[in-house]
Amino acid sequence: MKNKAVILVLVMLSLLLPFYSFGETKLEIVWMGWPKAHVMQLVDRFEALNPDIAVDIQLVPFSNLFQTLEVRLSSGDTPDAYIVDGPLTSSYAVRGNLLPLDGFFSKADLKAWFPSSVAAGTYNGKFYSVPYTNSSAGLYFNKKVFQAKGIALPPQNPGDRLTWEQVTVLAREMAEDSDGDGRMDTWGLIIEQIDRPYQLLPLVQSKGAKVINPDGLSTEGCFTSPEFLEAATFYWRLFNEWKVSPQGLKDSAQSREYFGNGKSAMMLGAEWNISRLAQFKELDFGLSPHPYFQGGKAVTPTGSWHVGVNSKTRHQNEAVRYVKFITGKEASITWHKLFGHAPARPDVYEALPEVFSSPLWQVLFYEMENTAVPRPLTPGYLEYELILREAFNSIHFGADPKSTLEDASRRIDRELRKYR
């Protein structure tokens, strides 16, 4: 009987062995839901270089990512490191969810990234999140649709851009229901992220509108300025008056699907589409610089993903090693080749001249250097973005821009008061 008890205990202990890491630190990382095969290439490389660290990477779809992080960060000491949407750096920092990294990165180290990217990862003078990728946007166009209509292609040289007024004329000429069945066969213009402030704030900023007050804690007077309302009304007209853009597109993938399958003459979209549109074999596309409003200024979106360390992690040094690897030159080159994101490191552009000397990337590189405006710097960016996104969503479905934006401003300011 006693022998049986000893054997039972030994068997139970042996069942627990796989869960015990002998001298290995296990890092939990929450990451964007990019294709697992791509992500694991980098994780496997990190583990090969750091055999004392095992990485448990948890991929979360974009639509759930921010909420998942909120729940995880408020409830424990994991994840050890996580992907950070650049504009949310201040929000995480002010709530104590990010470890200041000044002790791990010297001033010389920080020169490895674009200054604007480092600035986006800094809050109140402290460096919190390391730039992982950058971004820009332009006007993609379907060459075959233009040629079929006998219309000259949009300009493709860096800085040589159309006005929004010209884009509207083109879109109205291109949009058609060719078989008369009541369903549009070709749209004039698709906006990739149909209601997201990332894509739409450059429109209002092109008119010279302010998008947040200088303290980053209120929007009073911003959304209801004549410039903001003019831009919002233009956006409304695309869907409801000229009907050149389809309503209700749920995400980037669906927008890309429509454009890639020839359902739209143009698409305002981000730089990652250069590689992702390659899946549409019939598509012959070009890229024109981001449009601007006549009399206004050229503004393009920028900023992208960063990586941060949880201030409550129990594996600080290991988490920093992961962050340094994943944002390093080797991993950034690999990631760009796998997924097409714009790198946040100038040395990656120099290392891949065969990619970045292409006309498409030259257009975007010009924007990153000359017209890029980062998103509003506010600790309440998550709240700001959700409420403004709802407002844009309602406007594109036909709601009155003025009253919708007035409501949105009131709601945002109420949410931001907790950061005062």
Added chain:
Amino acid sequence: MFREAKTGWVFVLPAFVLLCLFKIAPIFVSFVESLRYTGITGEKSFVGLENYLFLFTGDPVFWNSVKVTLIYSLLVNPLIVVAAIVLAMLVNVRNKFAVFFRTLYFIPAAISFAVVSVIWGVVLDPYYGLANGFLALVRIPPQPFFASSGQALPSLVFLILWRSAGYWMIFFLAGLQGIPKDIYEAAEIDGVSYLQRTFRITLPLLARTISFVLVTNTALNFLTFAPVYILTNGGPCGATNILMYESYKSAFVNLDLGRATAISSVLLLIILLFSAVELKLTRASFEY
């Protein structure tokens, strides 16, 4: 007798403890949270009824959410109950076709709401979806479905109806098969028509089942979340912004726990009120 009751309590105790821990206790915790303000670093302060006052007097979104939630509930619950009863009556026959159709009607209930939402999102795509493809065949203009503030809520009701009717059909089928056959035989002898039989005999004798299904189904539907989260995000223009989704946004995006828990407390009160009214209206008037 006391010993029998004690034995019963011993068997019920583990489930009762779990129920208290995971269902009852969170209700009280949530109510207490609704009386507090949580700062950005988690520090809490008591603010009394301020969150409720803001909801009822200053919140630009709350009353629309209440209206949408009530309209949704008044549409979806009677429809599901009626559909489930009709389906149960249709399959309450003894032949192999009935077995096949019972299974067919039940299949949607075996699919998660998330998957159902994605599937119907594709079918009801306003431009190139299957539904509009069929409508085009019969020369009906394309419909916006979830892309219209006028059609989004009815489309949501339809989705929930499609997913749920088969599940509740099983309960009504059990109820129908519990009605003694001799009552129907006596009615047939008396020359009662099918419709009279249904409204004078079947439905009254199903009162208990109707009561159970209506109350449970109502409570569940007030907690609808996945289809709104996946398909509409509460839009277009707040047309599907039900209270459950508004509470979620408040908690996990706006990080306003006070407002979120105040909304869920109000929702709980609405559910209790609806349940009380439904129990009163569907009380069985006689036994058999």
